[in-house]
Amino acid sequence: MKIRKRGEPAKQELNMTSMIDVVFLLLIFFVMTFKIVEMEGDFSVKMPLASDKSGAVDDTELPLKLRLRADDNGRLASIAMNEVQLGTDFDALRNTVVGLVGGTQPGEGSEGGPEVEIDTDYNLRYEYVINAITAVSGYKVGDETVKLIEKIKFAKPRR
Amino acid sequence: MKVVSKKVEMVEGDMTPMIDMVFQLIAFFMVLINFSQSEANDRVVLPNSQLVKPPEAPLEFPIVLHIAQDGSVILGGTTYTAETLKLGLNQELNVIAAEKKKPQDANVIIRAHKDAAAGDVQEVIRVAQEQKLEKFALRVKEDRS
Numbered sequence: 001m002k003i004r005k006r007g008e009p010a011k012q013e014l015n016m017t018s019m020i021d022v023v024f025l026l027l028i029f030f031v032m033t034f035k036i037v038e039m040e041g042d043f044s045v046k047m048p049l050a051s052d053k054s055g056a057v058d059d060t061e062l063p064l065k066l067r068l069r070a071d072d073n074g075r076l077a078s079i080a081m082n083e084v085q086l087g088t089d090f091d092a093l094r095n096t097v098v099g100l101v102g103g104t105q106p107g108e109g110s111e112g113g114p115e116v117e118i119d120t121d122y123n124l125r126y127e128y129v130i131n132a133i134t135a136v137s138g139y140k141v142g143d144e145t146v147k148l149i150e151k152i153k154f155a156k157p158r159r
Numbered sequence: 160m161k162v163v164s165k166k167v168e169m170v171e172g173d174m175t176p177m178i179d180m181v182f183q184l185i186a187f188f189m190v191l192i193n194f195s196q197s198e199a200n201d202r203v204v205l206p207n208s209q210l211v212k213p214p215e216a217p218l219e220f221p222i223v224l225h226i227a228q229d230g231s232v233i234l235g236g237t238t239y240t241a242e243t244l245k246l247g248l249n250q251e252l253n254v255i256a257a258e259k260k261k262p263q264d265a266n267v268i269i270r271a272h273k274d275a276a277a278g279d280v281q282e283v284i285r286v287a288q289e290q291k292l293e294k295f296a297l298r299v300k301e302d303r304s
Contacts, residue, residue, distance in 0.1 A: 016174060023181050030188030037191075039303075041211025042218075042268070042296035049288040074276065122278030126226075127206040129277045130299055134208045145210060157281035 043133050047153050063115040063153065064100060066093075068132055070124035079132065090135040097136050097148050119155035199270075200225040200233055206273035207302035218266040218296060220258075222251045224287075226271035230279035241282040248290045262291040270298045 067080040079086040079093050081100075086092040101114050116136050120129055138147040203225045224244075225233040232239045234247040255265050267287050271280045284295060 016178070020174070020178065020181075023178070023185065026185050027181055027188070030185060030192060033192060034188055038205075039213050039301040040205065040298055041208070041213050041301050042298050043208070043211065045295040045297060046293055047284065047288065047295055048263075048293045049291070068277075074274070120277040120281075122276055122281075124277040125273065126271045126275045126277050126280055127273040129280070130206040130208055130273075130297065133297070134210050137210055140209055154281050154284060157278045157285065159278070 043130075043137065043152070045152050063117040063151075064097075064136075064149070066116050066118045066132060066136065068118065068120040068124055068128060070121040070128075072123075074123045074125045076124065076128045090131050093132065094135040094139055094148075101148055113151055114149050115151035115153065116149050117153050117155050120158070122158050198223055200227075202227040202233070203270050203272045204274075205270060205298060205300040208299040209302045209304075211299050211301055213301065218268065220255055220260060220265040221268050222248070222265055222287075222292070223268045223270060224283060226269065226275050226280055226283055228272040228274050230276060230282075232283055241279065241286055244283060244286045245290065248287060248292070252290060263293050265292055266294045266296055267292050268296045268298055 065080075065082055067078075067083075069077045069080075071077045076088050079088060079090070081093060081096050084096065086096060097116075118129065118132060133152060136149045136152070138145050138149075140146070222234070227233065230241070232241065232244050232247075234244070234251070237247060239247050252262055252265070255262065267284075269280065269283065271283075287295070
């Protein structure tokens with residue numbers, strides 16, 4: 001009997017084209033929507049509406065007054081802590097706060113501890129207010145944060 | 160003369176390494192994509208601070224107020240002024256009241272543009288205070304430099 005040589009078995013190949021199309025579409029989607037995550041944090045401020053009650057106030061409970069003045073362009077013109085002029089140097093502000101509150105550590109939670117009232121010109125850029133809050137809130141020593149003042153409030157806006 | 164027909168062989172490149180790479184890229188982007196950034200707003204560039212750290216737990220009953228450079232306030236996709244913000248806050252407070260909570264339990268997250276006027280931020284805080292909101296969080300970008 002004559003044995004016929006069979007040809008090599010045909011290779012079964014999957015058609016990859018459509019899959020690659022979809023995969024590339026996915027890739028483009030993820031590349032276009034990709035955003036580097038910026039870490040954000042909060043300065044917590046507990047600030048109920050001030051009551052109109054006028055009563056005797058203990059001098060020791062009066063907040064430290066931080067006055068921030070702006071020039072016409074909204075840039076910081078001067079810093080004053082309890083009427084003491086500090087120029088525009090936030091490090092000087094921090095040193096002043098360290099001198100004022102000394103080793104007093106802020107109390108647990110929002111109770112106790114010194115308080116600062118920030119009084120800014122209306123047009124001052126918000127960035128400078130955050131810099132001031134950073135300076136009065138504490139400072140970093142290596143990876144450790146030394147806390148200074150945790151209670152922060154704003155004075156009435158100046159028009 | 161006998162013509163021998165030659166079969167033309169198709170030259171196919173090996174796609175395997177490329178597909179491997181593409182899948183790895185997709186996996187990379189999928190892991191890093193962060194949908195929680197929906198809290199952000201394109202009109203707001205936050206100021207920096209070295210002291211803040213990302214919160215360990217999300218704030219309860221958050222009301223996120225974006226304050227753009229021109230002083231307009233964005234709440235839930237709607238733009239308000241400091242004068243009309245009361246309407247938007249009332250809607251949020253109704254939702255909080257439906258959950259049997261007080262306005263004092265809500266946390267107002269203020270995401271203000273770094274060049275916004277400080278007075279505009281104060282006005283927004285004042286309007287929120289008038290709605291009996293007490294807890295505020297001034298959101299800033301962590302500065303690791």
